[in-house]
Amino acid sequence: MSEGAAPSGGSTPSVRFVYDASLAAYELAPEHPFRPERLELTRTLLEATGALDREAYADVGPLTERELARVHATRYIDAVKRASRGDAGDEAYAFGLGTGDNPVFPNMHEAVLRVCAATVSAVELVASGAATRAVNLAGGLHHAMHAKASGFCVYNDLALGIRRAVDAHGLRVAYLDLDVHHGDGVQWLFYDTPDVMTIGLHESGRYLFPGTGHTYETGRGPGRGLAVNMPLEPFTEDASFLEAFETVVPRALEAFRPDLIVLQAGADMHRDDPLADLSVSLAAMGASYRRVVELSEALTGGRLVATGGGGYDPYRTVPRAWSLLWAAVAGVTLPERVPETWRERWAGSSALPLPETMVDDPSSWPPVPRRATVSSHNRAVAARLMEVLETIWAERGTDAEATRHDDREGPG
Amino acid sequence: MLVQDIMTRQVVAIGPDMPIKDVNALMEQRNIRHFPILESGGSGPARLTGEAPDDAVDRLVGIVSDRDLRLVGAEHPMAPAGVAAVDPVRRVMVSPVLTAHPLDPIEETAKTLREHKIGAMPVMDGDRLVGIVTGIDMLDALVRMSGVYEAATRLEVEVPNRPGALASLLAAIAERKHNVSSVMTSRADAESVTFVLRVSTVDGRRLAHHLRDAGFVVLWPIDKTPTS
Numbered sequence A: 001m002s003e004g005a006a007p008s009g010g011s012t013p014s015v016r017f018v019y020d021a022s023l024a025a026y027e028l029a030p031e032h033p034f035r036p037e038r039l040e041l042t043r044t045l046l047e048a049t050g051a052l053d054r055e056a057y058a059d060v061g062p063l064t065e066r067e068l069a070r071v072h073a074t075r076y077i078d079a080v081k082r083a084s085r086g087d088a089g090d091e092a093y094a095f096g097l098g099t100g101d102n103p104v105f106p107n108m109h110e111a112v113l114r115v116c117a118a119t120v121s122a123v124e125l126v127a128s129g130a131a132t133r134a135v136n137l138a139g140g141l142h143h144a145m146h147a148k149a150s151g152f153c154v155y156n157d158l159a160l161g162i163r164r165a166v167d168a169h170g171l172r173v174a175y176l177d178l179d180v181h182h183g184d185g186v187q188w189l190f191y192d193t194p195d196v197m198t199i200g201l202h203e204s205g206r207y208l209f210p211g212t213g214h215t216y217e218t219g220r221g222p223g224r225g226l227a228v229n230m231p232l233e234p235f236t237e238d239a240s241f242l243e244a245f246e247t248v249v250p251r252a253l254e255a256f257r258p259d260l261i262v263l264q265a266g267a268d269m270h271r272d273d274p275l276a277d278l279s280v281s282l283a284a285m286g287a288s289y290r291r292v293v294e295l296s297e298a299l300t301g302g303r304l305v306a307t308g309g310g311g312y313d314p315y316r317t318v319p320r321a322w323s324l325l326w327a328a329v330a331g332v333t334l335p336e337r338v339p340e341t342w343r344e345r346w347a348g349s350s351a352l353p354l355p356e357t358m359v360d361d362p363s364s365w366p367p368v369p370r371r372a373t374v375s376s377h378n379r380a381v382a383a384r385l386m387e388v389l390e391t392i393w394a395e396r397g398t399d400a401e402a403t404r405h406d407d408r409e410g411p412g
Numbered sequence B: 001m002l003v004q005d006i007m008t009r010q011v012v013a014i015g016p017d018m019p020i021k022d023v024n025a026l027m028e029q030r031n032i033r034h035f036p037i038l039e040s041g042g043s044g045p046a047r048l049t050g051e052a053p054d055d056a057v058d059r060l061v062g063i064v065s066d067r068d069l070r071l072v073g074a075e076h077p078m079a080p081a082g083v084a085a086v087d088p089v090r091r092v093m094v095s096p097v098l099t100a101h102p103l104d105p106i107e108e109t110a111k112t113l114r115e116h117k118i119g120a121m122p123v124m125d126g127d128r129l130v131g132i133v134t135g136i137d138m139l140d141a142l143v144r145m146s147g148v149y150e151a152a153t154r155l156e157v158e159v160p161n162r163p164g165a166l167a168s169l170l171a172a173i174a175e176r177k178h179n180v181s182s183v184m185t186s187r188a189d190a191e192s193v194t195f196v197l198r199v200s201t202v203d204g205r206r207l208a209h210h211l212r213d214a215g216f217v218v219l220w221p222i223d224k225t226p227t228s
């Protein structure tokens, strides 16, 4: 039984894993750092540990172009479809298509629409009450803009999922982004929306793509105070990351009182991610996922949708990180060791030796530069951020109170 | 970028005979810290440039800022002597006025603002007041020039200080099909120049790797080795 996963006690809520093989068709280019193999690597690791049952699987439902157009400009959708068919004109470039980051590939529109449909299905399962929590590891395309592909993302599955929850179910949605890159696409799409709060912890935009996610980006108009950005210094380690999380996330959620949490769990915050500069370990990433589940239990009746996202160390880091995510969401405990069957199956594909344990040991890593400065800087930024937000939230609270008062006194 | 690209075109101007207390109230009410003063305005109400047909003959005689009004009537060694809040603003206005031209490059204007430690300059086309430009406008322009509104990765590259060095760097980036949203100089001496570029890619480290292979000195992002 040493390799088997066991429920961690209590009644297991209904938790679904939205999946089918078509989701792996979102492959931007053979040499591209965004690897669809991550899905199969994670799924097989979860099955090898016994953490993922057949009954947990859920099908990917349909997503109409009409619904897609609620988030993306139709002229952009048309450009993606044309590029997808192989006749990307010169105008494709203005839409961010055909670049080094977002090369055009055959059937791109269909492939990314499928990824979006999977996230919308996950939201639908949870919002309708058919499931308590649901996961789409293929999702998390948080950089896609209203009319532009950006940062490996063509359509924004997260925004589509959030729109479904808000428009079809009348839910208030808190979007929490734990990818190392700022979730700019989702933030700008809901920047002035009162029903959606976006919260992100990410490496500071001063050092990393997309260059935004500063503390002063706090939302606009009816969305003022509903964009929450906690930029972290390069080389941030576990304790400082978790401290910043605790300072910002629980309080922001409490102030907003969402009905549903949508979590983007990009795995690129990890020390070994080749694209970014944080020094976070799998243990801390797992702890943050478990904390999100706990917060959803306390604040949203458990309603939680989680997606994947970035993560560019596909063999060693991503499958373990997302297994920890699934384990947190499904309420199961993973074994300490990576099952031998899984290691044998994938050993030939990975350039580096596959890990033996499910979490890593940050004490064996080379010390990071400026450790004390990094933590004290993060602490100061988090404190200042909360000071500013508390003021805005207090104003919002007063406004909301006044509005309620008006409603009561106004004509019926 | 030129002054005409960033200036405020609708300027609230006042006359020299408006009482100081009214100017104070106007600053508060309109949330404006600088008023150009036009001769023909007399003691009448403030108006926007472009409203009156005789703008062309309106002579700019001074400018007043919140700093000039702050100490009026106060018991303070720096307070203007013998001036009261009921007096006309011409008693405290600054004259002659440093002005900018719509076609001045903004870096020149920024330099003038800093050298004279002033917060704003009226923009004059000949004798006509056509706008006003402030320190905040300069900051906004700088932010736009740095390209931070485009999703991008920041790259810092040192190249030899000689013709064609930047061109070859940009060519190497174009080869990887990445767009450059801004280029700024962060440091320069006789031998070398450090450029800060904003490039539309998530994978700045891979790009840095290619640039290093091509012989460029990339200062950020730094290289990284995975843990074993």
Ligand SMILES: [Zn+2]
Residues within 6 Å of the ligand: A179, A180, A181, A266, A268, A309, A310, A311
């Ligand atoms: Zn990312």
